[in-house]
Amino acid sequence: MISIFGLVGIGEVNDGDRLASLIVAAADGALHEGDVLVVTQKVVSKAEGRLVPVNTEDPLAAKALVEQESVRIVRRRGDLIISETSHGFVCANAGIDLSNVPAGYAALLPVDCDRSARRIRDGVRADIGINVGVIVSDTFGRPWRKGLTDVAIGVAGVAAVVDLRGTPDSLGRELQVTEVAVADEIASAAELVMGKAAGIPVAVVRGVNAEWLREASVASEIVRPPSEDLFR
Amino acid sequence: MISIFGLVGIGEVNDGDRLASLIVAAADGALHEGDVLVVTQKVVSKAEGRLVPVNTEDPLAAKALVEQESVRIVRRRGDLIISETSHGFVCANAGIDLSNVPAGYAALLPVDCDRSARRIRDGVRADIGINVGVIVSDTFGRPWRKGLTDVAIGVAGVAAVVDLRGTPDSLGRELQVTEVAVADEIASAAELVMGKAAGIPVAVVRGVNAEWLREASVASEIVRPPSEDLFR
Numbered sequence: 120m121i122s123i124f125g126l127v128g129i130g131e132v133n134d135g136d137r138l139a140s141l142i143v144a145a146a147d148g149a150l151h152e153g154d155v156l157v158v159t160q161k162v163v164s165k166a167e168g169r170l171v172p173v174n175t176e177d178p179l180a181a182k183a184l185v186e187q188e189s190v191r192i193v194r195r196r197g198d199l200i201i202s203e204t205s206h207g208f209v210c211a212n213a214g215i216d217l218s219n220v221p222a223g224y225a226a227l228l229p230v231d232c233d234r235s236a237r238r239i240r241d242g243v244r245a246d247i248g249i250n251v252g253v254i255v256s257d258t259f260g261r262p263w264r265k266g267l268t269d270v271a272i273g274v275a276g277v278a279a280v281v282d283l284r285g286t287p288d289s290l291g292r293e294l295q296v297t298e299v300a301v302a303d304e305i306a307s308a309a310e311l312v313m314g315k316a317a318g319i320p321v322a323v324v325r326g327v328n329a330e331w332l333r334e335a336s337v338a339s340e341i342v343r344p345p346s347e348d349l350f351r
Numbered sequence: 352m353i354s355i356f357g358l359v360g361i362g363e364v365n366d367g368d369r370l371a372s373l374i375v376a377a378a379d380g381a382l383h384e385g386d387v388l389v390v391t392q393k394v395v396s397k398a399e400g401r402l403v404p405v406n407t408e409d410p411l412a413a414k415a416l417v418e419q420e421s422v423r424i425v426r427r428r429g430d431l432i433i434s435e436t437s438h439g440f441v442c443a444n445a446g447i448d449l450s451n452v453p454a455g456y457a458a459l460l461p462v463d464c465d466r467s468a469r470r471i472r473d474g475v476r477a478d479i480g481i482n483v484g485v486i487v488s489d490t491f492g493r494p495w496r497k498g499l500t501d502v503a504i505g506v507a508g509v510a511a512v513v514d515l516r517g518t519p520d521s522l523g524r525e526l527q528v529t530e531v532a533v534a535d536e537i538a539s540a541a542e543l544v545m546g547k548a549a550g551i552p553v554a555v556v557r558g559v560n561a562e563w564l565r566e567a568s569v570a571s572e573i574v575r576p577p578s579e580d581l582f583r
Binding site: 120121122123124167194196208209258261263264265266267268269270279280281283297298299300301303304305307308310311312314327328340341342343345347348349350351 | 352354355356426428434439440451457490493494495496497511512513515527528530531532533535536537539540542543559572573574575580581582583
């Protein structure tokens, strides 16, 4: 049984805020050992001072910012740029977001999303002595499917990818299906209680397989290297 | 609050089995109005007689089957074929699967996955008078991220994509982020309790936003038409 609930009452997050403290206060005793916290990129970027001023009336200014945050442009169509970020993520507009940030500002991705997740995990443990997994989530599109889903852009204390190779299927034969991106699945599950407009930047996912709770990194586990990539 | 649990005790599914009956029996009174059932493609394909014999020792036989089930080959590398199916899905090996099926057989995708979902929804309502959403799920890869996630390949009674355009963000401005693929997110969430080897082919997702419970179709809502596609 998995249960998922949002943490309400975190309020606006500002540069320098310690997210672990805000989360512990909002959870008010509700966190359990082995819970996974899913924290949206937006509040992580705000806490880490990743808001930058941008003239949103000037398409060239936004475009320049996207190019500055990209290491490679993958596709362009009209105003849409699909690019690869310094983290290795391939996404629209280098993950830069203009919603839920003050007018005239854009939110850049955290510099090191795994480190951002680790800071929250370590902070929660320091404050209340409870080990939680942490996923920093963001909202990405997909090339062949409409609609966006939330994915993991940083993890700490929870696997990004679980390797099922060698696990027998229910008929006792070795599974062909190999690696499951559990952190992305947990991020998507959390989005179901957060919504985009609901002002709930953190969700708690309870009941995930205890074997998935281990040290891990999205950067090294989930980013497909260009050498394996058929579509870059 | 969302809760997710798997239905145990469904057992092996055979050609001609009525999935709604198997689900109602396994749930044993636990289904609620507004629950969403996530049913793996594998048992739908089995119930619908979509197992075909294939000589799995002969790579050419498997390849011929993939080509037969594809309307367009998108990429090839070694034994891997990324292709577009008749449904419009772009995935590895036309969605054909050799795990959790009897040796010497392959499971093809259902012919019309939305209809498969509708048949289950209608059957549950006929049997116990409860309206459930139904998602038929399958496991797909992603071009730039390692690991697989579960997605919706058919829906009935639950939205495939929810349009948030025009919803104000938490600062009161109109959201830029537009469409959320909630059926894919629900499918991913359900996978967290199913696993690949656990023999749990159906999960119940309880507590999804009631506004998402509407008639819908993956085929028309989630498949990105080739004209909008930058990567086909």
